[in-house]
Amino acid sequence: MAASPLNPAAASPNRQKSNGKLKALTVQPKQSEVRSDDEGDSNDDAPVNLAEKLNNEEKRKYVKGKKLGEGTYAIVYKGHLRTDPTQLFAIKKIKLNAEYKDGLSMDAxxxxxxxxxxxxxxxxxxxxVFSTRDQNLNLVLEFLPLGDLEVLIRDPDVNYSIADIKAWVGMLTRAVWFCHANGVLHRDIKPNNLLIAADGEVKLADFGLARAFADPQQNMTYNVITRWYRPPELFFKARHYSGAVDMWSVGTVFAELILRMPFMAGNTDIHQLELICQAIGTPLEDNWPGVSELEGYLPFDKDKITPVRTRADYMSTFPTIGSVGVELLMSMLVLDPQKRATAKEVLEHRWWAEQPRPTEKERLPRKAGGEQRMGEDLKRRGGEVEEDGRRGDKVAKKLDFSSLR
Amino acid sequence: MAANYWESSQRKYWTFSKKGLADVRRAQESEPANKQLIATYPLPERRLLNIYFHLQLAKLAKRMSVRQQALATAQVYMRRYYTKVEIRTTNPYLVLATSLYLACKMEECPQHIRIVVGEARQLWPELISSDTSKLGECEFNLISTMNSQLIVHHPYRSFIDLQTTFSLVQEEVSLAWSAINDHFLTDLPLLHPPHVVAITAVLLAVVLKPTQGNLQSHAQSLQTAMSTIAVPPSNTAPTTAQARIQKLITWLAESSVSIEAVVDCVQELISLYDVWESFNEKQCKEQITRFVKALALDK
Structure with missing residues (x-):
């Protein structure tokens, strides 16, 4: 414990590090109250500092129950409030790599x-957030027992309608709008990161790849977003991009909800790009000015060029959502990120006002047994593959210091 | 920076009133265990220590070519950390290196832990361990102590907007920029929202004529500047400078920015420059080394 920046003399009581949303510490009136209590009853004790004490209180509020899932990055437990066992939570315990050798991972x-x-x-x-004896960070998250959108898409016993899709895509888009309005890119939107709450509300999870919008001159890595949901500009190694990357993912999730299978499921990056060319159109200077200047852009063979798909093409692939729905879908799957619809534009689209109206969240189709699923979803790192390798491909997990600059 | 300042953890949990901050510190100092440490190991006053830490951090950041934004975040982390932890129970060099390491990750310009430890060892070979797990452990401690509230909003973004509003010239921009950088040496990041600091920087840049020297040499003329702010210029034909000050004051009056807060920031900066005169790097270093060594905090 001499390694601790805290006084070694205080080492053993200090083993339990402080954490939790210690509001009392920074709200002044409460502050002094807590403080005086602290002094009152810990006179002869070894100095357990206030932050630590509050962390322990925070920790004691929750009871960790059964394990819902374990991955290389985190273990997810079901938990509840000590004072009220009906109040459920998911507790995501982030594993520290052995003895802090590399510090806390970027994902965490x-x-x-x-x-x-x-x-x-x-x-x-x-x-x-609190920390435990073994010095792990524990995130106390809402318990979302109804699985995720992927489960519903895949399960042949679950039937859902256009009104249901409208509700789900609406909730997803609002989440994305909120992230973007706050200057945050999610960079890993896909059906199994869209968890479903007890009341049917869709919740965007897994911010392990998220980042703030970069300053204008700052580069970002292009190795983000799970392949099937990744926009063309990232395959061309764009280092400056915007919320449009997430909007492409929203478009592909929308398409997947309609088709009930991934819209473009490439096996490799090259294959994915081919699928994009086929399904959307070949990216060229005339449909995307400036594309040929991107680092990873390679000219396409003249005889292999597919013109950008027309509304009639989409109507035949997605007949059920009608022409207004197709118009909205197409606006998110525009090759040129500059012309792609923003989250705000999507939310203002007339499709939402058109019949059928979105289903109320409480009446959306659901499926029991999502607990385990939540465990699976939360234990994953951003972009990580499922064990059986069904879900797309992983994105860079190793920190690439040069590309992150 | 990401997220909305008005809803941020910075505004909710890390912005203190002056009295609040003083109370927090007094409470920390009066803990029985700390009392004795404080008596045994005297340290220079807080602002002088801050100057010292700033110089050390800047040296470390320079070796790794860290962006200014990350350096700023690291300074705020240190300031926040030491509102909760008595400095004499820590190895400040380890806290300093860890703050920078964590800030680099936060600002999306990560540095490898071994690089950080290696560079820190170059700077302070006697005072920091080569074991990277010490830094990893300290990182965990830092995050815990800051309640995992890691996003820091800086004045730079607001300043870039204001720069256009008041069409600042190059000298004014760099003067304002250094005022913003200097405010990290004070308690201001714990006391005022970033936009108030940004407007203060603009005010200083416009009021002072950035023709000769740096801000520090202007400490005296600032007093005059203060009175200019307090009493808006009379109707006598205004000079160009006065016209700009007038524009600024009008803008301030029409905005909801608290003038009192701006005045407070100006005063805080002036007193920083004042106290800087008595800064003695060697003395700071010796006093820190004394408790770090005596309490074996470097092990």
């Missing part, structure tokens, strides 16, 4: 960083 940092600040009905709420 990003997740905590953004969930602490973003509060919206369609974003998974972070209720608390």
């Amino acid at each position: 940092i990003r997740e905590v960083k953004f969930l602490q600040e973003l509060s919206h009905p369609n974003i998974i709420p972070l209720h608390s």
Whole structure:
């Protein structure tokens, strides 16, 4: 424990590090109250500092129950309030790599960083953070027992309608709008990151790849977003991009909800790009000015060029959503990110006002047994493959310091 | 920076009133365990220590070519951390290196832990361990102590907007920029929202004529500037400078920015420059080394 920046003399009581949303510490009136209590009853004790004490209180509020899932990055437990066992939570315990050799992973940092600040009905709420004896960070998240959108898409026994799709895509888009309005890119939108709350509300989860919009001159990595949902500009190694990357993902999730199978399921990056060319059109200077200047752009063979798909093409692929719905879908799947619809534009589209109206969240189709599923979803790192390798491909997990600059 | 300042953890949990901040510190100092440490190991006053830490951080950041934004975040982390933890129970060099390491991750310009430890060892070979797990552990501690509230909003973004509003010239921009950088040496990041600091920087840049020297040399003329702000210029034909000050004051009056807060920021900066005169790097270094060594905090 001499390694601790805290006084070694205080080492053993200090083993339990402080954490939790210690509001009392920074709200002044409460502050002094807590403080005096503290002094009152810990006179002869070894110095357990206030932050630590509050962390322990925070920790004691929750009871960890059964394990819902375990991955390389986190273990997810079901938990409840000590004082009220009906109040359920998912507790995501982030594994530290052995003896802190490499510090806390970027995923964990990003997740905590953004969930602490973003509060919206369609974003998974972070209720608390505390640390435990073995010095792990524990994130107390809302318990979302109804699985995720992927489960519903895949399950042949679940039937859903256009009105249901409208409700889900609406909730997803509101979440994305909120992220973008707050200057945050999610960079890993896909059906199994869209969890479903007990009341049917869709919650965007997994902020392990999220980041703030870069300053104009700052580069970003193009190795983000799970392949099937990744927009063409990232395959061309764009280092400056915007919320449009997430909007492409929203478009592909929308298409997947309609088709009930992934819209473009490439096996490799090259294959994915081929599928994009076939399904959407070949990216060329005339449909996307400037595309040929991107680092990863390679000219296409003249005889292999597919013109950008027309509304009639989409109507034949997605007949059920009608022409207005197709118009909206097409606006999100525009090759040129500059011309792609923003989250705000999507929300203002006339499709939402058209019949059928979106289903109320309480009446959306659901499927029991999602607990385990939540465990599976939360234990994953951003972009990580499922064990059976069904879901697209992973994105860069190793920190690539040069590309992150 | 990401997210909305008005809904941020910074505004909710990390912005203090002056009295609030003083109370927090007094409470920390009066803890029985700390009392004795404080008596045994005297340290220079807080602002002088801050100057010292700033210089050390800047050296480390320079070696790794870290962006200014990350350096700023690291300074705020240190300031926040030491509102909760008595400095004499820590190895400040480890906290400093860790703050920078974490800030780099937060600002999306990560540095490898081994690089950070290696560079820190170059700067302070006697005072920091080569074991990277010490830094990793300290990172965890830092995050815990800051309640995992890691996003810091800086004045730079607001300043870039204001720069256009008041069409600042190059000298004014760099003067304002250094005022913003200097405010990280004070308690201002814990006391005022970033846009108030940004407007203060603009005010200083416009009021002072950035012709000779840096801000520091202007400490005296600032007093005059203050009275200019307090009493808007009379109707006598205004000079160009006065006209700009007038524009600024009108803008301030029409905005909802608290004038009192701006005045407070100006005063805080002036007193920083004042106190800077008595800064003695060697003395700071010796006093820190003394408790770090005596309490074996470097191990």
